[in-house]
Amino acid sequence: MMVTKELELEALLQENRHFEPSEEFRNNANVKTPDLYNESSEDRIGFWAKQSERLTWIEPWTKVLDWEPPFAQWFVGGKLNAAYNCLDRHLKSWRRNKAAILFEGENGDSRVLTYQDLYREVSQFANVLKSMGIKKGDRVTIYLPMIPEAAIAMLACARIGAPHSVIFGGFSAESLRNRIEDAQAKVLITSDGSFRKGNIVPLKSNADIALEGVNCIEHVVVVKRTDNKVAMQEGRDIWYHDAMKNAQLTCPVEPMDAEDVLFILYTSGTTGKPKGVVHTTGGYMVGVSTTHDWVFDLKEEDVYWCTADVGWITGHSYIVYGPLANGATVLMYEGTPDYPAKDRNWEIIEKYGVTILYTAPTAIRTFMKWGPSYPQGRDLSSLRLLGTVGEPINPEAWIWYHKYIGGERCPIVDTWWQTETGMIMMTPLPGITETKPGSCTVPFPGVKVEIVDQAGNPVPKGSGGLLVVREPWPAMLRTVYNDPDRYVSTYWSNWKEIYFTGDGAKWDEEGYFWLLGRVDDVINVSGHRIGTAEVESSLVDYPLVAEAACIGKDHEVKGQAIVCFVTLKEGFKVMDGLVDELKQHVGKKIGAIARPDDIFFTAELPKTRSGKIMRRLLRDIAEGRALGDVSTLADAAVLDFLKRKYNEEE
Numbered sequence: 001m002m003v004t005k006e007l008e009l010e011a012l013l014q015e016n017r018h019f020e021p022s023e024e025f026r027n028n029a030n031v032k033t034p035d036l037y038n039e040s041s042e043d044r045i046g047f048w049a050k051q052s053e054r055l056t057w058i059e060p061w062t063k064v065l066d067w068e069p070p071f072a073q074w075f076v077g078g079k080l081n082a083a084y085n086c087l088d089r090h091l092k093s094w095r096r097n098k099a100a101i102l103f104e105g106e107n108g109d110s111r112v113l114t115y116q117d118l119y120r121e122v123s124q125f126a127n128v129l130k131s132m133g134i135k136k137g138d139r140v141t142i143y144l145p146m147i148p149e150a151a152i153a154m155l156a157c158a159r160i161g162a163p164h165s166v167i168f169g170g171f172s173a174e175s176l177r178n179r180i181e182d183a184q185a186k187v188l189i190t191s192d193g194s195f196r197k198g199n200i201v202p203l204k205s206n207a208d209i210a211l212e213g214v215n216c217i218e219h220v221v222v223v224k225r226t227d228n229k230v231a232m233q234e235g236r237d238i239w240y241h242d243a244m245k246n247a248q249l250t251c252p253v254e255p256m257d258a259e260d261v262l263f264i265l266y267t268s269g270t271t272g273k274p275k276g277v278v279h280t281t282g283g284y285m286v287g288v289s290t291t292h293d294w295v296f297d298l299k300e301e302d303v304y305w306c307t308a309d310v311g312w313i314t315g316h317s318y319i320v321y322g323p324l325a326n327g328a329t330v331l332m333y334e335g336t337p338d339y340p341a342k343d344r345n346w347e348i349i350e351k352y353g354v355t356i357l358y359t360a361p362t363a364i365r366t367f368m369k370w371g372p373s374y375p376q377g378r379d380l381s382s383l384r385l386l387g388t389v390g391e392p393i394n395p396e397a398w399i400w401y402h403k404y405i406g407g408e409r410c411p412i413v414d415t416w417w418q419t420e421t422g423m424i425m426m427t428p429l430p431g432i433t434e435t436k437p438g439s440c441t442v443p444f445p446g447v448k449v450e451i452v453d454q455a456g457n458p459v460p461k462g463s464g465g466l467l468v469v470r471e472p473w474p475a476m477l478r479t480v481y482n483d484p485d486r487y488v489s490t491y492w493s494n495w496k497e498i499y500f501t502g503d504g505a506k507w508d509e510e511g512y513f514w515l516l517g518r519v520d521d522v523i524n525v526s527g528h529r530i531g532t533a534e535v536e537s538s539l540v541d542y543p544l545v546a547e548a549a550c551i552g553k554d555h556e557v558k559g560q561a562i563v564c565f566v567t568l569k570e571g572f573k574v575m576d577g578l579v580d581e582l583k584q585h586v587g588k589k590i591g592a593i594a595r596p597d598d599i600f601f602t603a604e605l606p607k608t609r610s611g612k613i614m615r616r617l618l619r620d621i622a623e624g625r626a627l628g629d630v631s632t633l634a635d636a637a638v639l640d641f642l643k644r645k646y647n648e649e650e
């Protein structure tokens, strides 16, 4: 971590604009006074204990937190069920017939599921899973498009206590296989395909390839979505609609210990294979329901739209578990924002009267590029609150979002968090926090985030350093699936009892936080974390490639683009078409999101004397910056060569 200097430099950038919520918004907000900040910092444990009352518990907990660093247990002894909290309890009130999911398909088809409908489908599907022998603790992999069945499958797993592992539908067969094998899942739920910009992504065929040679999967449930022709393997594969026909309408909920696993979600790290981040039931549900209520200022009549895919943590926490626990109406859209036209998102907002929109900076930058005429052609007056997540938002994109989407009336909540944190950790509270474009403002009540130097000491206001979480929080990851050592070494080894986020940040004189991106080698493409190691291994997997180093380079729309430096094996020459072939190869191995933007060939890679590839230098070259400290570089000539070559090819 040689970042402190860079962070100090970046910390000089200043953004002085600020925005206050309107009088009207403030008066009606769920959180109206800053008292919560004081109360929660005086008694963090008491604060979270109080928030646990939002949930319906089967058995009350006896202790809020049991902390044996770095292993935490929250709400010890409590029993509850996540699906019960998202469904059953709402049936006792008028919410029974409230829309839980408003589904809009890519082709314009739509479906409304009330809480009662969703409850029934979830219960039936839970019975289907049970009939396949799934019991509490068994893992189920979900590989589906953004259709209601994705949420149904997740909640059905939660209902019977089977941890789910959702794999983003854009991942390749091989990525799917690795994740199925790591989790040793027994059932896979997929679909005959997924609509994407008028084409069909063949999820089931991918799944068939993924399952070759895999022994753990006993059954595959296939949702019919596209009518794409698929092969069904006798005895293993079954159509969702056929399985549901005979399934009973009610299914008792499994009482889960607060610390029983709710789900595993794979995320990229700097080294090795993706990590299975483990989230448990009680603390996670308390964390996501509290944050969803306060950050989005949720009102009973809101139409809430989070544009993330359920395959990412944002989809888990803020499409499914948080909003449904709070009885919200959630809009779910299957397709992309430019199909069939570039105003699709705005058309949807107009059609459903969406009031809250939660999206990613990369999407906002794309909308900016398309120009304001698309949102201006639609009625967006229903919107009252906007949110962003996934990467730092540039102040200009923030202002554009504020002006053209929010009509200068909607507060923007820039929410910082991670797969590992489970819940939003830093954010404005929209009725009270003055916002500054580009800053995620301050930690959520009950959350202790800090910026420290290399020694772990807090840095003074006005300077930058490494972003850490000082105290355990309820929705924190509990471990890495099957690999507690990796949990300890990845997150807790820099300093004792302090969680390291991997991000660099600064705080200004007023204590506002500004995120500066990752300080490790994780690349953030369009808000999706991609491990350099994964891309590099897939390149090296190609027969001609000897070695590869990948970095993230600033990109106007995607935030970062993947740039790879590749050396070929002895005796091989760069031939025409090799770049495209390598790009395709990575796309096939990991998924289209990991496809490199640029590939450069070089005879050597810059390495430290101990043989570590110096990605920092490659980044400098790729971004055309002056070189940083090269004193540890083994062969300085390599760099001159690389730099010249890069400039030539650009």
Ligand code: WTA
Pocket: 267, 312, 313, 314, 388, 389, 390, 391, 392, 393, 414, 415, 416, 417, 418, 419, 420, 440, 501, 502, 503, 515, 517, 518, 524, 527, 528, 529
């Ligand atoms: C980045 C997504 C700046 C950060 C929920 C973090 C952000 C990583 C923000 C986690 C934000 C997320 N401002 N950076 N508001 N939100 N990030 O696990 O680098 O997919 O560590 O979780 O995204 O990505 P993940």
